[in-house]
Amino acid sequence: MGTRVTSARVVGRSAELAELRAALLDAAARRPSLAFVAGESGVGKTRLVRELRQLVAATPVAAPVPSVAPDRPAGATEEAGALVLAGECVQLGDGELAYAPLVGALRPLLRDAHPVLETLDPATRRALGRVLPGLDGAGEAPGPDVDDGQGRLFEALLELLDRLAADRPLLLILEDLHWADRSTRAFLTFLVRSLVQERLLVVGTYRHDELHRRHPMRPLLAELERDARARRIELRPLDREELGELLADLLGTPPDEALLGRLHGRSEGNPLFAEELLAAGPDGRGALPSTLRDALMVRTERLPADAQELLRVIAVGQRVDHDALADVAGLDPRPLRDALREAVAQQIVVVDEDGRYAFRHALLREVVDDDLLPGERAELHRALATVLERRLAEGASGVHLTSGIAHHYAAAGDQPAALRTAVRAARAAREVHAHGEEADLLERALGLWPAVPDAEAIAGAPRVLLLRDAAQAHAHLAEHERAESLLLAGLDLGDEQDDPRLTAGLLERLARAQWALLRPLEALATTERALGLLDGLVCVEHARLVSWKAKARMLQGRYGEVVALAREALVLAHAVGDRISESRARNALGVALAATGRPDDGARELRRAIALAERDGAVAELGAGYVNLADALHIAGRTREAREVTRTGLRVVPAPGSDHRWQQAVLSELSFALGDWDEAAAVLPDVTERRSSEVGRLNLLLRHADLALGRGDHEQAAALLPEIELLGERSTEPQFHVPVAMTRARYEERVGDLDAARRAIDAGLDRIELCAEDQARMALLSAIGVEIEATAAQRERDRRADDGPARERASAMLRRVEAAAADAGPTERANLLHARADHDRACGVDDHATWVAVAAAWEALEYPYPAARAHRAAAEAALRDRDRAAAEASLAAARSIAERLGARWLVADLERLAARGRLRATEPPDAAAPEERPAADRAADPAAEDPYGLTPREREVLALVADGATNRVIGERLFMAEKTASVHVSRILAKLGVRSRTEAAGVAHRQGLVD
Known part of the structure; x- marks a missing residue:
């Protein structure tokens, strides 16, 4: 009886194949999809995707093409087999073989001269040529300061995939993602976030049993699998019946029950294990190995x-x-x-x-x-390295070749050769913008340095330059602690006077790392030390340092100083022809202009900064340009435009790590402001994954706190606040001082501790006034201060206490808002209107029409959350004036917005207000607008005098409650039993919709229910 080693058909995977087929149909209909096939070793992941490939090759993929597809009639269908590209990750050292599965997938296109390659523009071909030698010249490797072109490469790869999928679906298979290199992981992240309508299905396989707790793929897969377009398909072991089918196919006849039971027990349903056990002996008996490893070795x-x-x-x-x-x-x-x-x-x-x-x-x-054996393995590695070295000498090229050589020499234990080839491979990795692999290779070279005689001659570069380049690679990955330690090691190697330009360059990088680690004072001191070395020199290092100082002072809100520094940096940048310095200087200048009342001039400079960075592929400067342009537009009240700028930035600047996460945080902030809280939550990275710099983490935490407070998740906000404040104390940036103080103040106000809220506002204002000229943010924080003082004044009046101090503080806060709003834009004007309305509330002259105007100002900016809060204040003001129709209309407007946003705390607050005032939660269908209803009608309304349905007796009891009387005193004054007084008080609390006697007293005073 003949026995095959591998089954000719897939058994027990019909549901999984159907799921993959459905994903491919989605892709054919211009709904790009992702599928991750997970399972233990040998369970059949590769076999499943191979079956999918055969299925696709044999069966046309039919799917309706949406009407948005260009040049296609609505409802048209397309019959075409999918194009399949497949590559696999390679287990090679620390994963330094950059883009391994992508290169493997795309190589057949080059080999077969696919016609799509000829349609690519020269710039795209050059970018792809870095990872596909032979497509086009890779060009010169960039210097260590201009190696930000990973985004350009990713865009080129996306364009290629898009063109390949233009006429038929594209199936991209990436196997063994548990071995994925850093650059492949970065591209996967970019691809998932960039897909819109491409006919693309990405299928990735991985061994879930390989993903230990600290495995780098673990957080990435968790993030990718949360995407709405993603499917996770986990392959389980075969059951007994399915294993019987597999064995029948292998044996050519159904197995007997004894053999089936024996193999199922020993393989535990793992198809590969079962196949190998059968191949080791057709009866499955006797001395067969007890482990899969032994079974494979027998073969x-x-x-x-x-x-x-x-x-x-x-x-x-x-x-x-x-x-x-x-x-x-x-x-x-x-x-x-x-x-x-x-x-x-x-x-x-x-x-x-x-x-x-x-x-x-x-x-x-x-x-x-x-x-x-160890010696046997080393000998084979050395032999393979020699063969590959010979090919390199004969003209072959490519990052995979250089990385392979470095790997084999390192594995062979040949330290001089390993050092030399690691440096060469690192340069090749930098050329294709594989920063993670470059960092790993340079770290290997630095580790070998002490053990190799005459290391500098062998490496072809001094150690200080390797330290500098390794630090730069780590900085690209937001690994600033490691970058700092490498730069400090480089600075320790020599006298700064020997080569002041080199030292200054190291110090500039060190300053940027220190800033990212929330040590701004150290960063500025480092910057001044570097500038002192270059006094009078006109060089690239000088231009970079001055432009960096301009950016740092911009982040601190020192806008007057920024303008002078930026203009100095521009002169230096033009003199030395350094576009990175020019882009950075224009970025700082644009923010300063926008923040000092010249938003159009600022936006123009920021767009010029973006264009310069885009021309050079400087991803860090490009990302900063998009972030700051969006911020300038947002401050100017052009938030919808700002959000589109941010979305463009996320497409154009696919830098993985902290830069990308910062842009996601900005998009979340803008979506929150525009009332799209679902998107705000969806795009916001998870704070449990610590993959950002310290400053980036603070930004993420603040965005999460915004959402938590908005939705009423006070426990989450409370949990986030300690770390927010710890990081915020280390910053000197007003962009953090204000939201840190606002978050604490909002939380304390929400839980009723107005003294703590006041302290948070005062602390934030002290910090920003000492170190910044950021009037817009100062006004925003001051306006919240006015609101808190208004609530405090109201509380004092409820207690029949002196409200004078709170009113004075409210007036002082209002003056700050007014000073910032002079000649300002629509955001500042709306903020000022809101602050003035709160100031009126502090003075006890709350007016419904004023609050309606405030809500209209926020609605004109498309900011629904503050508009809803203004409508809520308008409802309470109308209720106090006994204008129930106006109160119900404002209440309905507030509730409609709050429910749409998902502001659960505000919905609950509105429900309590409606209950207290016995108001309808929605506006009556034919209710007249408040301003159109005659005052006489309002006065004639019986409920206007008694909006809470209190009986005359209950009004008497409430008056005594407002005076602070106990139940015993109430009974004595009104000639009733203490128990009867207690019942009256309970009914009053229920009718007013409050939970305490203090709250009841406040409502009574504010609504004029007592004298």
């Missing part, structure tokens, strides 16, 4: 000696072409062919599309590699 040990030697070479090389295999194995052509045929015939080795040999399954490779 390989049955091969002839020459074939086993080839397996060892392939295990070390992972994917080896015929010539390299011949060179390393040292076999003559005929024995080599015979050995390879045997390994392929036994289904241990397969041949890929590029003619390279690899193991059929990664587990097979792993057990062979594990079985190698």
Whole structure:
């Protein structure tokens, strides 16, 4: 009876195949999809995606094309098979083989000269040429300061995928994501966030049992799998019946019950394990190995000696072409062919599309590699490195080649060669903007440095430059602590007077790292130290330092100083031809102009900064340009435009890490302001994943606190506040001083501690007045101060206490708002209207019409949340004036907005107000507008005198409650039993919708229910 090693068909995976098929149909209908296939080793992930490929090749994909598709009639369908691209991640050292699965997936396009490649513009071809040598020249490698082109490469890859999917769906398969390199992980993040209507299905496979707690793919997969377009397909082991089908296919006849039971018990339903156990012995009995590793070793040990030697070479090389295999194995052509045929015939080795040999399954490779003796493994690594070095000398190129050489020399223990090739591979990684791989390779080189004699000559560069470049690579990944330590090590290597320009360059990078770590005073001191070294020198380093200082002072709100520094930096930048310095200087200048009443001039400078950064591919400056342009527009009241700018920035600046997360936080802030709280929450990164700089983390925490307070999740807000305040204390930026103080004040006001809220406002104002000229943010914080003092004054009047101090503080806060609002834009004007209305409330002259005007001002800006709060204040003012129709109209407007936003605390507050005033929650269908209803009608309304339904007796009781009388005193004064007085008080609290006697007294005074 013949026995195959691998089943000819997929068993027990019909539901999973259907799910993948559905995802592909979505992609065909211009709804890009993602599918992640997870499972343990050997459970059949690769087999499943191979079956999907065969299914796609054999069956056309039909899906309706939406009417938005260009040049296609509504309801049209397209019959076309999907294009399939597939690549796999490689387990190589620390994952320094950048873009491995993408290169593997795209290489067939280059090999087959796919016509789409000819349609790409030269810039896109050049960018792709960095990872696909042969498509176009890769160009010169950028210097260490201009290596921000990863975004440009990602855009080029996206454009290629989009063009490939123009006429038929594209299936992109990326296998073994648990081994994904940093750059592939970054591209996956970018791709998911950039897809809109591409006909693309991305299928990724990974071993969930490989994802330990600190595995870098773990947080990324958690984030990606939360996407609404994502599917997670987990492959379970086969049950007994399904395993029987598999064995029947292998054996050619159904297995007997004994064999089935034996194999199911030993394999536990793992298809690969079952296949290998059967291949090791058709009866599944006796001395068969008890582990999968042993089962796989039995397979390989049955091969002839020459074939086993080839397996060892392939295990070390992972994917080896015929010539390299011949060179390393040292076999003559005929024995080599015979050995390879045997390994392929036994289904241990397969041949890929590029003619390279690899193991059929990664587990097979792993057990062979594990079985190698240390010296044997080192010898094979050295031999493979020698073969690849020869190819490099003959003109071959590519980051994978240089990385492979470096890996093999390191694994061989050849330290001089490992140092030399690690530096070379790091430069190649920088050329393709693979910052993570560059950092890993440079760290390896630096680790080898002390052990290698004459290391500088072998590396081709002094150690200080390797430290500088490694720090820059880490900075791109928001790993600022490591960048700082590397820069300090570089500064310790020499006398700063020996090479002041080099030292100044190191200090500039150090200052930026210190700023990101929320140590601004150190950062500025470092900047001044560097400037002192360059006094009188006109050079790139000088231009970078002055432009950086301009940016730092801009972040601190020192706008007068910023203008002078920015103009000085522009002169230096033009003199040395450095566009990065020019972009940074124009960025700082634009923010300063916008913040000092010249928003159009500021926006113009910021757009020029963006254009300069885009021309050079300077992602850091490009991201800062989009963020600051959005902020300037938002402050000017053009928030919807600001949100579109931010969305563009997220598409154009796909920098992974903190830069990208900052832009997401900005988008969340703008969506929150515009009332789209669902988007605000959806785009906001999870704060439990600490992948941001300290300053970036503070920004994220504040955005989460905004949402928590808005939605009424006070427990979450309280949990976030300690870290927010701890980080905020270390900052000197008004962009943080104000929201930190606002968050604490809002929380304390919400829970009723007005003294704590007042302290938060005072502390925030003290900080911003000492270090900034940011009038707009100062006015925003002061306006909240007016609101808190108004509530405090109201509370004092409720207690029949002196409200004078609160009114005086409210007036002082209002003067700050008025000073900032002079000749200001619509946001400041709306803020001023709100503050004046609160000041009126502090003085006890609350007016419904004033609050209606405030709500209209916020609505004109499309800010629904403050508009809803103004409507709520208008309802209470109308209720106090006994104008029930106006109160109900304002209440209905507030509730409509609050419910749409999901502001649960505000909805609850409005319900309490409605209950106290016995108001309808929605406006009557034909109710006249408040201003159109005659006063006589309002006076004639019986409920106007008694909006809460209190009886005359209850009004008498309430008057005594307002005076602070106890139940016993009430009974004595009104000649009733104390128990009867208690019942009256309980009914009054229920009718007023309050929970305490103090609240009842406040309502009584504010609504004129007592004298």
